[in-house]
Amino acid sequence: MGYLIKILLFFFLFLKLLCNSFELNAQNYSCDLYGSITTVDSVVYTGAIRWNNEEVFQTDFFNSRKESNAYLKYLDPLEHQKTRVKSRKNYWAGFKFVRESNDNDWQTKYSRKFQCRFGDIKSITVTGRESVDLELKTGKFIQLKGGSNDLGTQIWILDKELGLLKIDWERINVINFFTCSDNNCQYFGNPIYGKLISTKGEFVGFIQWDHDERLQTDFLDGRSVDGEVSIAFSNILSIQKLKEGCRVMLKSGRELDLIGKNDVNNNNRGVIVDIPGVGRVDFSWEHFLSLKLMPLPEKIAGCMDQFPNSQRLYGTVYSNAGRIYKGIIVYDLDEAMDSEILNGYNDKIEFFLPFRNIKIIEPKAFNYCMVELKTGQKLYLGDQADVSEQNAGILVFTGINEYSFLQWNEIKRIDFE
Template identity: 40%
Template structure:
């Protein structure tokens, strides 16, 4: 997906800065870079013209890097800390991003909640007493990797314990996410409205076995 480097550079004309081994400062536009790989105290950088360099001395290429954010189609945004980063290979995109027409008007969250008592409640869902639209995000972590998962891409959420939940995407990918109230015991629970005139039924997070979105 599209990448934001060091929480900063995001277009091809932005530049990667660093020092080569003799201490000389160099700078390369990202549209000239083929790949970047973390190595020792810096990074191995390969340019599209075949030139290879080992760069140090800049937060673009060392452990001071603030992280790499990836816009993942069918998921949302993933923020990868430098310590988990290994390598990126850049590709020429076919488009400049999603078109305006691809952003459908929000309809609200709808689905079915199954409780630990095996009760099934279907209708409009307000998640964590806060999120009610599929364009909002489920924010959580896998270790120190931060996820912002757009709710329209979520098929199912299964609380696993007080700290984690299993999140199934519509693509079939499974995530185990925690360390955030959207997926742990700090969640305020759900309101489910069976009809437009319904006053809503409240379900505590600890009573939920499974949430299945339409």
């Protein structure tokens, strides 16, 4: 495991250099969610959009679950039957018992969460209390249901004329995303940007504190010796973790030690760093050491450059038996578009990588694999279905009505184009 940590440390140090090499002026960087909300009464509101005081940028994630898996029909009937028999055998307290299995069990077994970034979404049509039809920019529709608090929640919009509205989910018909057509658009605020120092190295990018605060106008809550305080991130220079709480340095030079709130103690859900062109990394509190807030650099990647039209996954799969399969890929019997996300852990640090940023996936053992990004970095990730023996397998469509299915333990390497 020490070898893996060294690889991860190299990855962080490489990213530190990478983040200083982007090529677009910061003042042109705009990644805010913008669009229109049409209600069930056909009333249209237009402006900046925020997902109930949470997601506000195109790089933020929309989370749900797919209602069904359309790729199960391509499995060999014998493979289907073998899996059904295997799923019926369960053990409890040393005794084996058998339960009946049906196609609903089959769908449940291969049920997968759905994740993509808002920048890849064209529209979201509400179809129920916790269900939507999500349309990608290419026009492809995906039916989703439940899976997160992104469904059934209030949606905020800064309407051009009316200001802030908080619209209840059941009042919404469709949400359309597009860019603002003029230079006078109002937004919810500027992103938090900075350098996170962790037990594994330094990481520079856009910050999401406690899985929540991501705007400079958001507040860090805590209790000082004199009482409770809420400090806007725009006033903060740095945050340093202490044994019990945090030391907060303000831009004015004032310093406060804060305790007592989940923002500043071990109840913090984690600090996320989003790296343009790479993905996002979620640091658990135990790995966090400090954060230095920084202004956006003079040069930084353009937001829209990260969101070309979604494409089908395409590449070459090499099997351990020496066979080669080239064509359209369905990964984990689920992910089929390059806008979808690969998840994996390394030492309680979670990575979220858009498939369009991935060059190679190479299984190394039953519980982890090597992931090489198109930027050249290599990661060793495990403990999730995408990157371990829990993977449901790979479908490769090599021609019209021609396809092959490979189990995780049959795969040597996958090269994406």
